[in-house]
Amino acid sequence: MNSSSMGAVWGLWLRQIKRYLRSRSRLIGSLGQPVLFLVALGFGFGPVFQKAGGGNYIQFLTPGIVLMGVLFTAIFSGIEIIWDRQFGFLKETLVAPAPRIFIMLGRTLGGATIAIIQGFLVLAVSFAAGFRLESWTRLPAAALFMGLTAVAFTALGTAIASVLEDMQGFQLIMNFLVMPIFFFSGSIFPLISLPRFLTDVAAANPLTYGVDGLRLALEGGSYAAMGRDAAVLTAVAAVLVVAGGNLFSRIQA
Amino acid sequence: MSQSGGDIIEVKDLVKTFGSFTAVGGLSFSVKRGEIFSFLGPNGAGKTTTIKMLTTLLRPDSGSIRIAGLDTAREPLEVRRKFGIVFQDASLDDELTAWENMFFHAVLYAVPAAERAPRIEEMLRFVGLWDRRKDLVKHFSGGMKRRLEIARCLSHQPDLIFLDEPTSGLDPQNRSRLWEHLRRLNSELGTTIFLTTHSMEEAEKVSGRILVIDGGKIAAEGTPDEIKRRTETRTLEEAFLALTGRDLRDDVPGAVEDMRKARLIWRGKSR
Ligand SMILES: Nc1ncnc2c1ncn2[C@@H]1O[C@H](COP(=O)(O)OP(=O)(O)OP(=O)(O)O)[C@@H](O)[C@H]1O
Numbered sequence: 145m146n147s148s149s150m151g152a153v154w155g156l157w158l159r160q161i162k163r164y165l166r167s168r169s170r171l172i173g174s175l176g177q178p179v180l181f182l183v184a185l186g187f188g189f190g191p192v193f194q195k196a197g198g199g200n201y202i203q204f205l206t207p208g209i210v211l212m213g214v215l216f217t218a219i220f221s222g223i224e225i226i227w228d229r230q231f232g233f234l235k236e237t238l239v240a241p242a243p244r245i246f247i248m249l250g251r252t253l254g255g256a257t258i259a260i261i262q263g264f265l266v267l268a269v270s271f272a273a274g275f276r277l278e279s280w281t282r283l284p285a286a287a288l289f290m291g292l293t294a295v296a297f298t299a300l301g302t303a304i305a306s307v308l309e310d311m312q313g314f315q316l317i318m319n320f321l322v323m324p325i326f327f328f329s330g331s332i333f334p335l336i337s338l339p340r341f342l343t344d345v346a347a348a349n350p351l352t353y354g355v356d357g358l359r360l361a362l363e364g365g366s367y368a369a370m371g372r373d374a375a376v377l378t379a380v381a382a383v384l385v386v387a388g389g390n391l392f393s394r395i396q397a
Numbered sequence: 398m399s400q401s402g403g404d405i406i407e408v409k410d411l412v413k414t415f416g417s418f419t420a421v422g423g424l425s426f427s428v429k430r431g432e433i434f435s436f437l438g439p440n441g442a443g444k445t446t447t448i449k450m451l452t453t454l455l456r457p458d459s460g461s462i463r464i465a466g467l468d469t470a471r472e473p474l475e476v477r478r479k480f481g482i483v484f485q486d487a488s489l490d491d492e493l494t495a496w497e498n499m500f501f502h503a504v505l506y507a508v509p510a511a512e513r514a515p516r517i518e519e520m521l522r523f524v525g526l527w528d529r530r531k532d533l534v535k536h537f538s539g540g541m542k543r544r545l546e547i548a549r550c551l552s553h554q555p556d557l558i559f560l561d562e563p564t565s566g567l568d569p570q571n572r573s574r575l576w577e578h579l580r581r582l583n584s585e586l587g588t589t590i591f592l593t594t595h596s597m598e599e600a601e602k603v604s605g606r607i608l609v610i611d612g613g614k615i616a617a618e619g620t621p622d623e624i625k626r627r628t629e630t631r632t633l634e635e636a637f638l639a640l641t642g643r644d645l646r647d648d649v650p651g652a653v654e655d656m657r658k659a660r661l662i663w664r665g666k667s668r
């Protein structure tokens with residue numbers, strides 16, 4: 145890896161972070177949705193969930209909502225390429241003397257870092273809603289699952305944005321990809337009593353492994369089970385980074 | 398600077414089509430090291446499309462391009478190190494400051510850390526934006542953005558710069574200041590300048606070689622004087638009319654910009 149490749153990774157990472165820290169409205173705005181879900185679902189369905197024998201719903205829901213924050217932020221960071229194309233900045237990076245894959249990697253790591261920060265912010269809010277952590281020593285494992293999820297979905301966003309020319313398809317992606325990924329991952333309801341076809345969907349959904357892993361991490365589950373989830377997620381993230389990098393490399397101005 | 402036979406750009410039989418439309422229909426030309434070379438042509442002539450192919454952003458359908466002796470198809474990364482470019486449309490990050498845009502570029506082009514700050518300062522002073530270095534680019538005027546792009550494209554010290562309509566959107570004062578800068582750059586550092594323009598006046602003033610292109614094809618090539626002599630006309634404008642049967646100038650001020658905007662909206666993207 146030569147110095148312009150490293151420069152590309154570091155430079156684009158730094159750019160993403162700078163833009164994020166600079167736009168408070170985005171920071172607050174992207175917290176709004178997870179917090180709304182946490183409060184509305186948590187307090188709305190909490191009693192029903194408890195009565196049905198599911199236990200404390202806020203405890204169940206928090207990992208799902210944390211990853212909702214991560215998922216949305218990650219996908220948006222990837223999709224931001226479309227804006228960069230529209231505002232012209234994309235050209236500056238496409239004409240740079242660094243292999244495109246490193247440009248993509250820098251963007252992805254930057255987006256993923258932001259997504260992890262958002263995840264921790266949601267987690268902090270969930271404490272106010274009554275969530276209790278098994279032990280603080282579980283936080284590194286939690287960070288790992290947020291990180292893997294963040295990388296996988298930022299790369300997915302990048303892959304999508306590399307083939308879309310404008311924002312026209314965006315609504316389509318939200319409704320037919322991002323929302324289903326979120327809903328059918330065990331994030332807001334347990335997967336066990338679902339009809340067969342939905343459990344199959346969930347099993348094929350990468351976020352399912354993130355949610356399961358994060359739940360195990362936060363609730364004090366076994367490291368062996370976490371290891372399995374982490375392995376699946378790592379593989380998915382790797383495939384998506386390679387695919388996203390490939391599609392990004394093919395962009396023509 | 399590596400000398401390679403004197404030609405820094407060599408283009409042979411360059412073709413680019415979009416669907417059934419031929420944007421560039423078989424261009425061949427070369428640009429000498431140290432030259433100021435202008436591409437002159439009306440809207441849609443294929444100027445930007447050609448620049449995109451020369452700068453490795455767009456793959457030609459056929460033909461070959463060598464920049465500083467390197468084949469753009471085979472060694473795109475090496476080629477990208479050799480030139481700087483100012484695109485027709487802005488390519489700055491509006492959410493960053495002028496300094497940050499410059500810094501980011503220096504990092505991408507692997508300018509050694511110790512040289513970054515002095516070089517950025519030199520370039521920002523060169524285009525008169527040093528005092529505005531801490532301002533977000535989104536608060537800049539169109540002309541200031543243009544100047545910042547020029548400073549940025551020079552900051553990795555390329556031997557060759559591409560300027561796609563560098564003076565569009567600049568007021569007369571900044572226009573002549575830019576020309577002064579470019580001439581100095583060319584005479585003092587020997588930087589080769591490849592530019593596109595609609596303006597006859599400008600092409601005439603720069604006085605280097607001109608390639609008149611229309612409909613993706615070469616209509617004439619030579620210095621303004623040679624072209625005028627050949628077409629037996631007194632002005633470049635008449636020469637153009639004689640060559641293409643069309644008037645080049647977009648007489649209504651802003652008409653070009655409006656057309657371009659309409660085109661962007663129509664395509665739903667910026668190019
Ligand atoms: N991506 C594209 N898809 C389809 N057609 C394109 C594309 N890019 C350019 N064209 C067409 O190719 C032709 C040449 O365009 P180009 O941008 O190179 O012209 P130009 O000489 O730079 O014009 P201007 O002076 O307006 O900038 C135009 O007719 C344009 O519509």
Ligand SMILES: [Mg+2]
Nearest residue numbers: 444445446485
């Ligand atoms: Mg153009």
